[in-house]
Amino acid sequence: MKMGYYPGCSISGSSREYGESLLAVLRALDVELAEVEDWNCCGASAAHNLNHTLSLALPARSLALAEQQGFQELLVPCAACFSRLAATRKALMADDAKRRQIADLVELPMKNIPVSINLLQLLQRVLPENLKEKLRAPFDYKVACYYGCLLVRPAEVVEFDREEDPEEMDRIMEKIGAAPLDWAFKTECCGAGFSVPRTDVVGRLCARILDDAVSRGAEAVIVACPMCHSNLDMRRQASESHSGKKYTIPILYVTQAIGLALGLDAKQLGLQRHIVPVRLSAGKSSQILENAPA
Amino acid sequence: MARIGVFVCHCGENIGATVDCARVAEACRKIPGVAHSVDYKYMCSDPGQTLIREAIAQNKLTGVVVAACSPRMHEPTFRRVCSESGLNPYLCEMANLREHCSWVHEKSDVTTDKAIDLVAMLVEKVKRNKPLHPIKVPVTKTALVLGGGISGIQAALDIANAGHKVILVERDPSIGGHMSQLSETFPTLDCSQCILTPRMVEVAQHPNITLYTYSELESLDGFIGNFKTRIRKKARSLDEKLCTGCGLCTTKCPNKKIPSEFNTGLGMRTAIYVPFPQAVPNKPVIDREHCTYYTKGRCRVCEKVCPTQAIRFDQEDQIVEHEVGAVVVATGFTVKETDFFPEYGYGKYKDVINGLQFERILSASGPTLGEVKRPSDGRVPETVVFIACAGSRDPAKGIEYCSKICCMYTAKHAMLYKHKVHHGQAYVFYMDIRAAGKMYDEFTRRAIEEDHVQYIRGRVSRIYERNGKLIVQGADTLLNAMPVEIEADLVVLATAGVANEGAEALAQKLHVSYDSHKFFVEAHPKLRPVETNTAGVFLAGACQSPKDIPESVGQASGTAAKVAALFSMDELTREPVVAVVNRTAPPLYSTCVGCFLCQSACPYQAIEREEIKNRNGQVVKTIAKVNPGLCQGCGTCVAFCRSKSIDLQGYTHEQVYAEVMELLS
Amino acid sequence: MSTAQTHSAQNLTLADCLLQETGVDIRRCYQCGKCSAGCPMAAEMDYPSSVWMRMLQTGRPDLEKAVLKSQSIWLCLSCESCYVRCPMEIDIPRVADFLRAASKRRGLVHPRARNILRFHTAFLDSIRYTGRLYEMGMVVDYKVRSRKWWQDLLTAPGLFLRGKLNLLPHRVKHPKAMRKLFKWAAEDKEARI
Ligand SMILES: Cc1cc2nc3c(=O)[nH]c(=O)nc-3n(C[C@H](O)[C@H](O)[C@H](O)COP(=O)(O)OP(=O)(O)OC[C@H]3O[C@@H](n4cnc5c(N)ncnc54)[C@H](O)[C@@H]3O)c2cc1C
Ligand code: SF4
Numbered sequence A: 001m002k003m004g005y006y007p008g009c010s011i012s013g014s015s016r017e018y019g020e021s022l023l024a025v026l027r028a029l030d031v032e033l034a035e036v037e038d039w040n041c042c043g044a045s046a047a048h049n050l051n052h053t054l055s056l057a058l059p060a061r062s063l064a065l066a067e068q069q070g071f072q073e074l075l076v077p078c079a080a081c082f083s084r085l086a087a088t089r090k091a092l093m094a095d096d097a098k099r100r101q102i103a104d105l106v107e108l109p110m111k112n113i114p115v116s117i118n119l120l121q122l123l124q125r126v127l128p129e130n131l132k133e134k135l136r137a138p139f140d141y142k143v144a145c146y147y148g149c150l151l152v153r154p155a156e157v158v159e160f161d162r163e164e165d166p167e168e169m170d171r172i173m174e175k176i177g178a179a180p181l182d183w184a185f186k187t188e189c190c191g192a193g194f195s196v197p198r199t200d201v202v203g204r205l206c207a208r209i210l211d212d213a214v215s216r217g218a219e220a221v222i223v224a225c226p227m228c229h230s231n232l233d234m235r236r237q238a239s240e241s242h243s244g245k246k247y248t249i250p251i252l253y254v255t256q257a258i259g260l261a262l263g264l265d266a267k268q269l270g271l272q273r274h275i276v277p278v279r280l281s282a283g284k285s286s287q288i289l290e291n292a293p294a
Numbered sequence B: 001m002a003r004i005g006v007f008v009c010h011c012g013e014n015i016g017a018t019v020d021c022a023r024v025a026e027a028c029r030k031i032p033g034v035a036h037s038v039d040y041k042y043m044c045s046d047p048g049q050t051l052i053r054e055a056i057a058q059n060k061l062t063g064v065v066v067a068a069c070s071p072r073m074h075e076p077t078f079r080r081v082c083s084e085s086g087l088n089p090y091l092c093e094m095a096n097l098r099e100h101c102s103w104v105h106e107k108s109d110v111t112t113d114k115a116i117d118l119v120a121m122l123v124e125k126v127k128r129n130k131p132l133h134p135i136k137v138p139v140t141k142t143a144l145v146l147g148g149g150i151s152g153i154q155a156a157l158d159i160a161n162a163g164h165k166v167i168l169v170e171r172d173p174s175i176g177g178h179m180s181q182l183s184e185t186f187p188t189l190d191c192s193q194c195i196l197t198p199r200m201v202e203v204a205q206h207p208n209i210t211l212y213t214y215s216e217l218e219s220l221d222g223f224i225g226n227f228k229t230r231i232r233k234k235a236r237s238l239d240e241k242l243c244t245g246c247g248l249c250t251t252k253c254p255n256k257k258i259p260s261e262f263n264t265g266l267g268m269r270t271a272i273y274v275p276f277p278q279a280v281p282n283k284p285v286i287d288r289e290h291c292t293y294y295t296k297g298r299c300r301v302c303e304k305v306c307p308t309q310a311i312r313f314d315q316e317d318q319i320v321e322h323e324v325g326a327v328v329v330a331t332g333f334t335v336k337e338t339d340f341f342p343e344y345g346y347g348k349y350k351d352v353i354n355g356l357q358f359e360r361i362l363s364a365s366g367p368t369l370g371e372v373k374r375p376s377d378g379r380v381p382e383t384v385v386f387i388a389c390a391g392s393r394d395p396a397k398g399i400e401y402c403s404k405i406c407c408m409y410t411a412k413h414a415m416l417y418k419h420k421v422h423h424g425q426a427y428v429f430y431m432d433i434r435a436a437g438k439m440y441d442e443f444t445r446r447a448i449e450e451d452h453v454q455y456i457r458g459r460v461s462r463i464y465e466r467n468g469k470l471i472v473q474g475a476d477t478l479l480n481a482m483p484v485e486i487e488a489d490l491v492v493l494a495t496a497g498v499a500n501e502g503a504e505a506l507a508q509k510l511h512v513s514y515d516s517h518k519f520f521v522e523a524h525p526k527l528r529p530v531e532t533n534t535a536g537v538f539l540a541g542a543c544q545s546p547k548d549i550p551e552s553v554g555q556a557s558g559t560a561a562k563v564a565a566l567f568s569m570d571e572l573t574r575e576p577v578v579a580v581v582n583r584t585a586p587p588l589y590s591t592c593v594g595c596f597l598c599q600s601a602c603p604y605q606a607i608e609r610e611e612i613k614n615r616n617g618q619v620v621k622t623i624a625k626v627n628p629g630l631c632q633g634c635g636t637c638v639a640f641c642r643s644k645s646i647d648l649q650g651y652t653h654e655q656v657y658a659e660v661m662e663l664l665s
Numbered sequence C: 001m002s003t004a005q006t007h008s009a010q011n012l013t014l015a016d017c018l019l020q021e022t023g024v025d026i027r028r029c030y031q032c033g034k035c036s037a038g039c040p041m042a043a044e045m046d047y048p049s050s051v052w053m054r055m056l057q058t059g060r061p062d063l064e065k066a067v068l069k070s071q072s073i074w075l076c077l078s079c080e081s082c083y084v085r086c087p088m089e090i091d092i093p094r095v096a097d098f099l100r101a102a103s104k105r106r107g108l109v110h111p112r113a114r115n116i117l118r119f120h121t122a123f124l125d126s127i128r129y130t131g132r133l134y135e136m137g138m139v140v141d142y143k144v145r146s147r148k149w150w151q152d153l154l155t156a157p158g159l160f161l162r163g164k165l166n167l168l169p170h171r172v173k174h175p176k177a178m179r180k181l182f183k184w185a186a187e188d189k190e191a192r193i
């Protein structure tokens, strides 16, 4: 059976390169996905900030639809959506009354709520052990794997990796020939949903992250979350005006790095959509990547 | 016809405020067979006891029920009163109106009704009580002391000096325990080795002490005054009688890169080694896990260089057996490593160490010879952060209790660091300073006032490394939880004090109870702090809960006094609550059919076979017989006996049924 | 009868309500400050998390009100660093959620936090009608509410050029279901304390 796919709003909008690269890579790995039909927004941080019930109700509808469409597992590549969907499943499994109320409202059974998995979990499963042999252009860069908050916290909700100093993304990067760095800001917050209302906060927090990555010699920061990406990439200017420094380090989605290593086309991977140009030093691998805004 | 006296105690407000004691006494007066029934404020007081004495004499009582507190508290008192009045003490029983009634219920009529039921049940029982007589058993005046830390050493010396034999068993190659690893000791800052070594030597030389190091308890059977113990002497791989402790082997052993346990992994040792120079006994052991001969089949350098040919590669573990009358458990504690804290780096930073490691760094005999140098690069740390309660008072990642000693040793560490590195800066992150002891608070104040240690009230959220510095992120909760970030060269975690490895298995061997943290449990937290619930097994030191040296030593001497008191008797009297197999007239002799199910069920091997012979000396029947010296009165056999031929004295079928029937009527 | 009245009628403290509604017991907090120590926003907060815990512990109405009026509760990013490190396993971000809902309902939102609230509101309004987030619509809506016309003008064209902005919203097939969910959630007890 195909795995269910919950893209979430960002991937359908401002972070479409995440979705594009993800689909391209999974296609290359022969993994088939089927998008959950008629899914809706998970409510992200706005819902739980203002109304706890809403923060369960919104993801619940998508989960109920996924269940009705026969999925037992859902790939949720956005870390924020993943955390909301996982938290909702956990809460509703523990609260029968609420589960039944929501089931009535959305007129769906909600008996076997599908399990959400994040992209790293899926990659762990599907990346072949001998991947290195299949690489067309090993991604031999020093990378800082940035997990952010919601992929790993809190453990009892996400049930994935270690809460502090996680390692799964680093393992994946090793598989494509990269050298993941031991650095200190893997799970420090990027400012999350403050991108629009408090861009200054995002600037301050992202500058710390970029400073640490750059000072340890990272050539790229690898992420698995649209929010992290947009705060580190789209909001680059905010970081720069906070610290007064210029940062050129590119931010790549984990799937973009894998795609490059597999020899997929940079355009197919959406690299041209980044605000910070993805220029990786030549010579190390066969590729020189350049992109400019259209 | 039974003439039972009922004595209802108010226990002040304890029972009286909840149970209507007068009504209980009145109700009991109406029970057939009750000749006398009164209530009184404090039955255990002198006037209370006199009340009972007079009632026994005047009413010619044949049995007594005291309705008061738990029999654990006052049964001996009231049985003594009866016995002084000429009544067999086992004709007196206690109904527990306090723990079983007033403390667990609200004041109400139903509560009083329950109290009446409790007394009535015992009245029915006492009507069927028979006079019993205590059992006498001899005492073996040798003590087994387990663990050779300061507690075990102190207990062993005190018992030996009282003139009794002691067998001291230590798991490690040397005695000394944690105290031998310490630098200087709070609150007086005297050198730990200097005050400990003389005691260790005294143990080794004491004529009354037999020392088994590198040894462990294999089994313990029997009961107070009469234990049988088997001790495993692990193979040292050398003949201790021949070895002179010259140490040539340890200098020549080519295998020199084994992390030394004594130096908490900060220094190295050889495969044949003496853990530290002052070790007692000063005889090496071969660590077979690392020795090249045992792992690769060649080397034997030590054998070649030993001037007395003491090395024995083929030596095997040896089991020695001893009979002892008392056991002192003094197996100590241990401290957590640094690896259990994800946010402090999972133990991956070399310069994040625990308190015991810092003791070794401070110690003149330690890996840095007492100079404060950090493990990663040997530099002298300019800024040191000490973190108290690391894993203590932390239900999430450690243990919920307070480890008790770390506030003090952290103050000591910061102080000693400042004494050695004058220009250095010491910070202590703490939640509370717990320094309740003689000269203790003064000690921590001195660290702050005289040595200028910066105390910051708050826990540290995270430590990470950057450019050779450890970035410590804390907060000052006395300043509106203001974030505090310190760039440290060394971080010392006062990690939680926890039960020793193997404590659980040892407790099971000794039949003593342990708490949820695997610390051994005392018989009573206030009144019997050095005894366990198993008679004849005593506790000393940090195996009961984390303790400092003064407390450990005090407790060890207390235990020794208990043991000496026990050994002052030639015979022990034991409660006659033992099982008996019934006997009847011939030709039946007993209802026992000789199935011996009871024999396999008895956890104390107390059931023997008895052959019943007729007048001609022919065996007519083989039945079970209980050895009253071994029987612990657990009653397991009673439950197993299908022909109901075994009864527990004092708790016979007849008595227990009578109690139940009374409750149901 | 509103829950607010019930709250004072029964003399329940905010901490009591919190415990009832969320199961989080802040009496467990022993003021170690570890949450504040690792909070990325603590330096900007008027009362860092450990401080608001203490204020709630007192049960004093004036301090409870000060917490609800504080900027801190809106500055919390729900990054969960505090929760995973709290030795007493107190779900602090959940407390913050609760406090925000209560602050909004009682009209105590800190003036300088209003933009954050406006943003959340714009976000939810966007999905209320279409089911999925319409980023451009939301940002425009937020700008109207916050009057921050200048902000984001720099990046928006860039985003557009990079094909990152959808010009038209996407609607789910059953917008009625969405409205039902919102209506039901509006009855949420917590949002009414
Ligand atoms: C970092 C640190 C600093 C300290 N500083 C001070 C100080 O300055 N002042 C102070 O008063 N206190 C200090 N203490 C406390 C002190 O170490 C303890 O009070 C003391 O060690 C307790 O002695 P003990 O004999 O009960 O236990 P331990 O010292 O733990 O000794 C127990 C002994 O039993 C042995 N053993 C364990 N299991 C078995 C077994 N199954 N069979 C046989 N033997 C066994 C062990 O090998 C060990 O030798 C400090 C503790 C630490 C961790
Ligand atoms: S003794 Fe002090 S440092 Fe140790 S656990 Fe108790 S309070 Fe914490």
Ligand code: SF4
Pocket: C028, C029, C030, C031, C032, C033, C034, C035, C036, C049, C050, C053, C085, C086, C087, C088, C089, C090, C092
């Ligand atoms: S970390 Fe937990 S216990 Fe400590 S101050 Fe914060 S809420 Fe209280």
Ligand code: SF4
Pocket: C035, C038, C039, C040, C041, C042, C049, C075, C076, C077, C078, C079, C080, C081, C082, C083, C092, C093, C096
């Ligand atoms: S969840 Fe909120 S309070 Fe907790 S650390 Fe993150 S920002 Fe601070």
